[in-house]
Amino acid sequence: MSAFAHLPSVSGQPPPVARPGRHRLLPYLLLLPGAAWLFLFFALPLVQLATASLYDPNDTLSTGYTMTWAFGNYPAALQAYWPQFGRSFLYAGSALVLALLMGYPLAYAIACKAGRWKNLLLVCVVAPMFTSFLVRTLAWKTILSDNGWVVGLLRDVHLLGPDGRLLATPVAVVLGLTYNFLPFLVLPLYANLERLDHRLLEASRDLYANAWQTFRRVTLPLSMPGLIAGTLLFFIPATGDYINAELLGTPNEYMIGNVIDSAFLVRLDYPQGAALSLLLMAATLAVVFGCLRRAGAEELL
Amino acid sequence: MARDVPAGDLRLVDLTKRFGAFTAVDDLNLTIGQGSFFALLGASGCGKTTTLRIVAGLEEPTSGQVLLGGRDIARLRPHKRPVNTVFQSYALFPHLDVFENVAFGLRRRGIRPVDGQVRQALSLMQLDGYERRRPAQLSGGEQQRVALARALINQPQVLLLDEPLSALDLKLRRRMQIELKRIQNEVGITFLHVTHDQEEAMTMADTVAVMNAGRIEQFGAPTEIYEFPATAFVANFLGQSNLIAGVVSGDNGGDILVTAHGARFAVPSARARADRGAVYLGVRPEKLHLADSVDQVPTDSQYLDGTITDASYAGVSTQYLLRAGGGTELSAFVANSGTQRRYGPGDRAVAYWNPRHAFLLGRRADENDRITPVLTEPVATA
Ligand SMILES: Nc1ncnc2c1ncn2[C@@H]1O[C@H](COP(=O)(O)OP(=O)(O)O)[C@@H](O)[C@H]1O
Ligand SMILES: [Mg+2]
Numbered sequence: 122m123s124a125f126a127h128l129p130s131v132s133g134q135p136p137p138v139a140r141p142g143r144h145r146l147l148p149y150l151l152l153l154p155g156a157a158w159l160f161l162f163f164a165l166p167l168v169q170l171a172t173a174s175l176y177d178p179n180d181t182l183s184t185g186y187t188m189t190w191a192f193g194n195y196p197a198a199l200q201a202y203w204p205q206f207g208r209s210f211l212y213a214g215s216a217l218v219l220a221l222l223m224g225y226p227l228a229y230a231i232a233c234k235a236g237r238w239k240n241l242l243l244v245c246v247v248a249p250m251f252t253s254f255l256v257r258t259l260a261w262k263t264i265l266s267d268n269g270w271v272v273g274l275l276r277d278v279h280l281l282g283p284d285g286r287l288l289a290t291p292v293a294v295v296l297g298l299t300y301n302f303l304p305f306l307v308l309p310l311y312a313n314l315e316r317l318d319h320r321l322l323e324a325s326r327d328l329y330a331n332a333w334q335t336f337r338r339v340t341l342p343l344s345m346p347g348l349i350a351g352t353l354l355f356f357i358p359a360t361g362d363y364i365n366a367e368l369l370g371t372p373n374e375y376m377i378g379n380v381i382d383s384a385f386l387v388r389l390d391y392p393q394g395a396a397l398s399l400l401l402m403a404a405t406l407a408v409v410f411g412c413l414r415r416a417g418a419e420e421l422l
Numbered sequence: 423m424a425r426d427v428p429a430g431d432l433r434l435v436d437l438t439k440r441f442g443a444f445t446a447v448d449d450l451n452l453t454i455g456q457g458s459f460f461a462l463l464g465a466s467g468c469g470k471t472t473t474l475r476i477v478a479g480l481e482e483p484t485s486g487q488v489l490l491g492g493r494d495i496a497r498l499r500p501h502k503r504p505v506n507t508v509f510q511s512y513a514l515f516p517h518l519d520v521f522e523n524v525a526f527g528l529r530r531r532g533i534r535p536v537d538g539q540v541r542q543a544l545s546l547m548q549l550d551g552y553e554r555r556r557p558a559q560l561s562g563g564e565q566q567r568v569a570l571a572r573a574l575i576n577q578p579q580v581l582l583l584d585e586p587l588s589a590l591d592l593k594l595r596r597r598m599q600i601e602l603k604r605i606q607n608e609v610g611i612t613f614l615h616v617t618h619d620q621e622e623a624m625t626m627a628d629t630v631a632v633m634n635a636g637r638i639e640q641f642g643a644p645t646e647i648y649e650f651p652a653t654a655f656v657a658n659f660l661g662q663s664n665l666i667a668g669v670v671s672g673d674n675g676g677d678i679l680v681t682a683h684g685a686r687f688a689v690p691s692a693r694a695r696a697d698r699g700a701v702y703l704g705v706r707p708e709k710l711h712l713a714d715s716v717d718q719v720p721t722d723s724q725y726l727d728g729t730i731t732d733a734s735y736a737g738v739s740t741q742y743l744l745r746a747g748g749g750t751e752l753s754a755f756v757a758n759s760g761t762q763r764r765y766g767p768g769d770r771a772v773a774y775w776n777p778r779h780a781f782l783l784g785r786r787a788d789e790n791d792r793i794t795p796v797l798t799e800p801v802a803t804a
Contacts, residue, residue, distance in 0.1 A: 318513075320509060320511055320513040321513050321515060321516075323480050323500075323509075323513065324507070324509060324513035324514075324515070325515075325526070326479075326480070326499070326500040326501050327478055327479075327480070327500050327501075327505075327506060327507045328501075328506065328526045328527040328530060328572070328573075328576070329501045329527050329530040329531050329576070330501055330526075330530045331499075331501050331530075334530055338526075338530075339515060339517075342517045343516070343517055345517075
């Protein structure tokens with residue numbers, strides 16, 4: 122149709138071009154459901170949360186909340202709960218290190234070495250997700266319990282003292298986090314390594330790189346996108362998690378998620394809960410962007 | 423073994439590679455002289471890449487040796503071999519820029535500073551100013567030159583090139599052929615160049631080895647192979663040939679006598695690969711000349727007469743097909759020099775050749791005439 126658009130129309134009528142209105146609107150129409158969803162369930166709650174975080178901190182649910190632009194809620198919340206904040210990042214960070222140490226070789230093995238076992242192994246990675254998060258974490262409670270075989274074994278080899286324990290320690294929480302979020306790290310990494318061009322590895326070996334150098338200089342940089350995606354998908358929910366600390370730890374292991382949970386549901390201190398939520402979000406974003414910028418810079422080098 | 427080998431010769435000895443039951447490289451023996459430009463020519467799937475990968479160390483041979491200056495490197499890991507490869511796909515590192523791609527080998531060997539050498543290699547390839555570009559931002563020809571620079575900068579004892587020009591368009595390919603030849607002259611490194619393009623092999627290489635189904639059919643200087651092929655496969659893979667089925671009927675001192683299609687021909691015995699039984703009498707199409715009648719044929723020539731069945735005009739030359747008695751169809755290239763008369767289909771003509779240009783090849787008794795069909799690309803028939 123457009124091939125004739127430049128020709129003068131013989132009949133004097135406008136040429137039969139498609140009505141432009143529909144064409145221009147169509148993409149927006151397609152965006153509409155997603156945009157509406159985002160607005161209803163992300164933008165609105167966020168505004169609501171931001172508003173709630175600025176309510177008068179002395180109000181309670183029974184007296185009703187008044188908006189007093191109480192920015193002081195933020196420093197107050199931080200002052201009261203900075204140890205939980207720190208713990209969140211410390212535990213999630215430790216879990217991330219463990220998950221990377223296990224997850225990278227796992228993803229690499231599945232993508233490059235598994236051959237016909239590939240699909241089975243992938244199912245194994247995903248299979249735990251078929252049961253509830255809660256049930257899985259409770260199972261770890263059994264595994265790590267004081268009279269379980271893990272603790273028994275560790276006591277026998279004197280890695281734990283005679284009355285040492287795992288449950289209700291930071292170790293248990295970190296292990297729980299590692300286990301629960303490992304698939305989120307492995308799957309994007311696998312998807313990336315699966316597409317790795319093996320001819321590049323051969324080229325590297327041909328150019329005097331040994332196995333380790335080939336990994337360091339070719340495989341690792343090429344898998345960066347998958348590694349970053351996996352790290353973010355692991356780290357963000359792990360930082361905000363409260364189930365693992367609650368089931369596998371004690372109040373001494375509580376993370377910021379537990380505090381937010383109790384602020385909203387137990388203490389009914391909405392302004393504080395909202396302020397903590399937003400602080401967690403800001404801190405996570407800061408860490409994520411810091412990570413991305415460093416990774417980006419490294420790739421350019 | 424008695425022959426003393428120059429230090430840097432690459433020798434493949436009884437090299438065999440099997441994938442399961444399939445034999446990709448079959449008892450290969452080759453000597454590639456130090457500093458030579460060696461072309462391994464063969465149809466797709468005949469085992470050229472596999473041979474190259476064995477030399478590079480990316481594939482382990484089932485049996486046999488790879489000797490480099492007398493040292494067996496067949497079981498060395500690739501990064502320990504003084505050999506570099508220009509891959510068919512180039513395999514440039516997409517996450518590194520041109521400079522780092524070229525510097526890769528030097529850095530892995532801990533050589534520094536790399537700056538001067540990299541710039542020198544880039545300028546040898548006429549890639550000045552491309553240092554900071556990524557491979558994705560380069561054209562095919564530029565990528566090819568980066569791949570070459572990346573391999574050459576390491577000054578390997580042998581450079582392996584796996585159809586490095588096959589992804590380029592015709593014009594660029596011709597230019598790169600000349601470039602490669604110039605570079606090889608300049609650096610003096612042994613080039614082992616794999617290709618399926620017979621013209622490329624002949625124009626570039628000092629020595630050509632023709633490979634078929636995992637074996638070497640013949641190797642030697644391009645003119646040698648072309649003028650006096652050793653097998654019917656070579657005769658038709660490297661250019662075209664008229665192969666007339668005949669039987670040796672005797673010899674008269676210097677010549678072998680052959681009977682084919684009821685006529686008798688003589689071929690100098692120096693140009694015979696077989697001197698008894700079933701043979702092919704071979705003549706290259708450009709060595710066949712056409713005349714109107716038998717009395718115009720020079721006395722020292724031999725001839726077959728027949729009818730022109732096809733004339734394809736190709737600018738520089740015309741390819742005629744002439745059906746001779748007995749059904750043999752001969753192909754003849756006649757240069758369009760302006761002195762020759764043009765024939766059309768149906769015209770009677772005599773095809774003649776000088777016996778010094780003919781050659782004799784062994785033939786299995788059940789094989790018939792083999793005349794290359796009119797095709798621009800050589801066909802590989804085993
Ligand atoms: N890894 C492999 N496994 C099985 N067969 C292979 C493998 N590599 C090559 N081949 C087979 O070996 C033959 C020769 O391959 P190749 O050396 O790549 O041929 P060329 O480079 O001459 O086209 C082909 O038939 C190919 O299918
Ligand atoms: Mg090949």
